[in-house]
Amino acid sequence: MNKLLKPTRMFPFLLVILSLLFVALPVGIAYAAQLFESYNVATYSSGFNVQENRWVAQTFTADSDHSVTSVKLPVEKRGNPGDVTVSIQGTDGNGHPDGTELASETIAGSTLPSGGGVWAEIFFTIPCDLTGGQKYAIVVRAPAPGTVWPDSLVWWLGDGGTYAGGNAEESSNSGATWSSNLTNDLQFEVYGEETLPEAAHFAVGGEVYPVNKVALVVPWIILAAAIIAGSVFLIRRKAYK
Secondary structure, eight states: OOOOOOHHHHHHHHHHHHHHHHHHSOOOOOOOOEEEEEEOOOOOSOEEEEBTTBEEEEEEEOSSSEEEEEEEEEEEEESOOOEEEEEEEEEOTTSSEEEEEEEEEEEEGGGSOSSTTOEEEEEEEEEEEEOTTOEEEEEEEOOSOOSSTTOEEEEEEETTOOOTTOOEEEESSTTSSOEEETTOEEOEEEEEOBOOOGGGEEEETTEEEEOOHHHHHHHHHHHHHHHHHHHHHHHHHHHHO
């Protein structure tokens, strides 16, 4: 008589196999977007106009290595600002935006708030990675507003200009040259994800993705439990016949 391994005795073997699989996977966690750098003082008494050749930026210092998936800015559309482009740029030796766009997103200005004190979140289709301790710039431009005054966009300042990691920047020639405004800071919030260690990624077709071991292993555990439960049911059913 052939002896079959009972389903209940199969469970420890399946657990061993799944445990080995869990250990063999790179250590990684898929992080949800979180707030990193910010300057939010919730005051909206004055701001900088953004229109045509007048571009405005706020520099900031990355607190740690992380990606940038979105930024929140207190902005107000006035009339028809046209399309608005928000980008993350590096900075040059003088602390000005260097023109190299690490991430950029263009949205219709008509979708932005029309009242002061309202924060708009701009999501980047392609996020970028920042290095802790390095200075970057959030650059906002609206190159083609309407032709009726006051068609523009306003980015609100924080009273007092107390952000230590950067400062407001202004350009009157579409970003060709910049001047630092060391007495003012534009309000902002930067959202992203922690940069995972290299071992916590896998590559597919040149694209790198984070590994989440729990998400990979849990379905196999559920499948194994379903197989065991089904096998027990069939064996017991056969025994009663």
